[in-house]
Amino acid sequence: MQTRALTHYSPALGKDMHMMIYGQAGVPFLAFPTQDGMCRQLEDFGLIEQIRDYIEDGRIQLFVVDTVDTESWSLREGDKAARARRQEQYYRYLTEEVVPLMREENDALPFTFGMSMGADHAAITFLRRPELFRGMLALSGVYDADYFFDGYMDPTLYDNSPERFLPNMPADHPYIALYNQRKLIFCVGQGAWEEDGVRTLRHLQRVFASKGIRAWCDFWGYDVNHDWPWWFRQVRYFLPFLLND
Numbered sequence: 001m002q003t004r005a006l007t008h009y010s011p012a013l014g015k016d017m018h019m020m021i022y023g024q025a026g027v028p029f030l031a032f033p034t035q036d037g038m039c040r041q042l043e044d045f046g047l048i049e050q051i052r053d054y055i056e057d058g059r060i061q062l063f064v065v066d067t068v069d070t071e072s073w074s075l076r077e078g079d080k081a082a083r084a085r086r087q088e089q090y091y092r093y094l095t096e097e098v099v100p101l102m103r104e105e106n107d108a109l110p111f112t113f114g115m116s117m118g119a120d121h122a123a124i125t126f127l128r129r130p131e132l133f134r135g136m137l138a139l140s141g142v143y144d145a146d147y148f149f150d151g152y153m154d155p156t157l158y159d160n161s162p163e164r165f166l167p168n169m170p171a172d173h174p175y176i177a178l179y180n181q182r183k184l185i186f187c188v189g190q191g192a193w194e195e196d197g198v199r200t201l202r203h204l205q206r207v208f209a210s211k212g213i214r215a216w217c218d219f220w221g222y223d224v225n226h227d228w229p230w231w232f233r234q235v236r237y238f239l240p241f242l243l244n245d
Contacts, residue, residue: 001048001056005039008101012093013068019098021105022048023061027243028102028110030094030125030133031064032118036074039064050232051239059243063102063110065094069117073148080149084157091160094125099132109134111183111242115231116140123186127162130175135183137242139234140226143200163200166207176211183242184208184215187234189224197226216241 004021020039033041042048042064054060071078072087102110112122112133119141126136145153145161158164169176186204188197198219205217224230 001052003043006101008097010093010097012089012097017093018066019101020064021061022064023055023058025058025106026054026060027134028061028063028106028108029113030098030102030110030122031062032112032114032121033064033067034115035117036067036069037118038066045228047228047232047235051235054239060239061106063098063105065098067117067121073117073120076148076150080152081154081156083149084152084154084160087160088156090121091124091128094121095129095132112136112138114138114141116226117142119186123162124160126182126184127166127175127179128159130178130182133182135185135242137185137187137235137238139187139231140189140194140197141186141200142196143204144196147196147200163203163207166204166211166213169211171211176213179213179215184213185218185238185241186215187218187220187238189220189226189230190222191225191230193226194224 001022002024006019007016010017018039031042068086068090072083072090075083110133112126114122119138120143122136122138123141123143126133143163145157149157186201188194188201190198201217208215
């Protein structure tokens with residue numbers, strides 16, 4: 001399996017960022033670590049090994065990025081407006097810097113993908129710019145800015161909160177038709193540490209239904225916990241649906 005490590009300076013974030021690229025062909029995935037994680041996390045925790053066959057067979061190519069969660073979503077005691085601005089800078093980094101870099105390597109439209117907080121990033125990035133992606137896979141996210149910002153809201157955070165901006169999206173907004181041309185998969189277990197994920201995905205499911213957005217919201221069993229072994233199973237389960245295998 002071909003593996004490459006990249007370091008590049010981000011003007012949007014004002015610092016060096018890192019990326020791991022797994023594979024050399026296939027459908028590209030913009031992949032996010034879990035909360036506060038960095039680009040080697042998916043390899044370190046065994047996910048890359050779990051999907052090695054897809055990568056080595058040239059069916060998928062993963063581009064795993066660093067996060068800045070410790071400066072935004074996780075920094076509970078920090079200035080909330082500054083934290084929201086940092087998330088917006090991260091979003092700009094992804095859409096204005098990472099996606100073009102990916103297109104230089106692989107010109108196919110990518111999926112976004114993540115677990116836990118990575119699922120939040122996958123959803124935010126896709127739902128704000130669906131023209132850049134072919135779909136998304138989000139596992140065990142908590143799609144609720146209030147959970148991280150204790151009820152604070154401003155226009156910048158609103159733009160990074162799908163549970164807020166989607167209900168206000170006009171029925172004739174062109175993104176709704178575009179969403180329905182893509183593949184949107186959300187999954188959450190109903191076991192340990194998944195309570196907030198279930199609560200917030202139920203809310204998004206109602207929003208999707210009210211807007212006519214065809215998103216697959218899948219709720220797994222009460223034994224399915226917020227943990228890597230279940231994410232391994234879920235990724236293996238959903239990849240054929242994403243790739244039409």
